[in-house]
Amino acid sequence: MLFEQISSAPFFILGPCVMEDQELLYTVADKVATIGQKFNVPVIFKSSFDKANRTSIHSYRGPGIKKGMEMLNNVKERFGLPCTTDIHEPGQAAIAAQVVDILQIPAFLCRQTDLLVAAAQTGKIVNVKKAQFLSGQDMFYPAQKVVEAGNKQVILTERGNMYGYNNLAVDFRNIYDMKQFGYPVCMDCTHSVQRPGGAGGKTGGDRTFVPMMAMAAKAFGADGYFMETHPDPDNALSDGPNMVKLHELENVIAPLLNK
Template identity: 55%
Template sequence: MSATTHLKSLFKDQYNPDNFFLIAGPCVVEDEALLMHVAEKVSGICKRLNIPYIFKASYRKANRTSINSFSGVGDVEGLDLLQKVKETFDLPVTTDIHSAAEAAMAAAYVDILQIPAFLCRQTDILIAAAETGKVVNVKKGQFVSGEAMKFAVEKVKNAGNEKVWLTERGTTFGYQDLVVDYRNIPIMREHGVPVIMDCTHSLQQPNQTSGVTGGNPKLISTIAKAAIATGADGLFIETHPDPACAKSDGANMLHLDLLEGLLEDLVRIREVVR
């Protein structure tokens, strides 16, 4: 199945080959009200701007720095809420998984399985995700080159699944910062798969002594604009109506009220590039 074919199948009436697609939502499932509010607002904006939209929230966060960090409302409860978003707004939805055992469980509820960056080389997880038949979105490890991500693509395809995406999310720069090498976007597109730019996690400032990851959200628009200019097929943006009170990754999320203006700018940039 070609990338065009499976994107068309995934987005249905939303499909727009002339625009980028958007993966957006809060970092983690906090409660039903938050998910419904974000999904309603973002889907409305994307319909107006003709941007294909995927709702994102993690039903569980396994990769937390501190034992005291929020990890979720419960696996089944979180997945049920994602399915409710999917059915209420007729949207594809995605969540990340953290082990091979989670793949089949999550696949019963969502359309895209996201493989966290730290796990991009874990063969058992990639194969288990591939065997569900869902789209597998593999985030490039902070320690991996764009060229080397061809091996992740091969693992998914060799398991019989052609529906694989790659996401750039920055490269480790010292202990507490990341940098984005935009060469990775065209390099990873050469692997024959859609490439997404994670505009929020690429601005994380990890390994803080507080045990809570920091971030630099004022540069989200810069990351996003450069990604569109260098040919990204999609953008990943975590967003929240009150990032300061978010239960995960609030330090690098985009305030929901700022999303519409940014997307308007990005659509204009895409038109120029195209």
């Protein structure tokens, strides 16, 4: 089972921020599958069908849940990869669960009880991202909501905390704190380098720091690593400044697997 693999080995959640088109998903999934086979580690393909929390109303959001699930299913069928996507409303949980293996709860929504319960009740793995305003210790309660809704397959993900306006800082002690609950803990290495809303109507950031975020998380005992990646991130439709260039992805991952 996927959750058992995640619980016993380093795992990687990888993919483009938003579903721009099917060809992009195929291009990135091909690289993700190759990395998984080369390093013999669990890899999960990630992309969003809807970026519901974009800074500007004019920003591209994605193809929507119906088309998005078709696109992810095509990836699964072609490459045999487990997949994940984020959901924003309770009604999306059952629809997405028909395709994905992991339901991702966005950081801003990690306290939304109905969303957590709906995700839990699908029986899929639930990856809860830590809110930018919570500590690692606070994440006991979102996880508890999932478990008490009947689902013990929980991942907790660190992604930084607000540090003044338009900036994030990572307190890596949160990884250690969240591991005390007994769930796999993942480091979101790309969203943690964001500058939320800090680029004139969109989110900025600096991908330079992604490899360092990953290595620091390894030192604090992270079980998995979340990285968004794109063949041409400077022209991506969402989160470009933070995404790893696809041709550099393998070089970022390899040091994390050195004993």
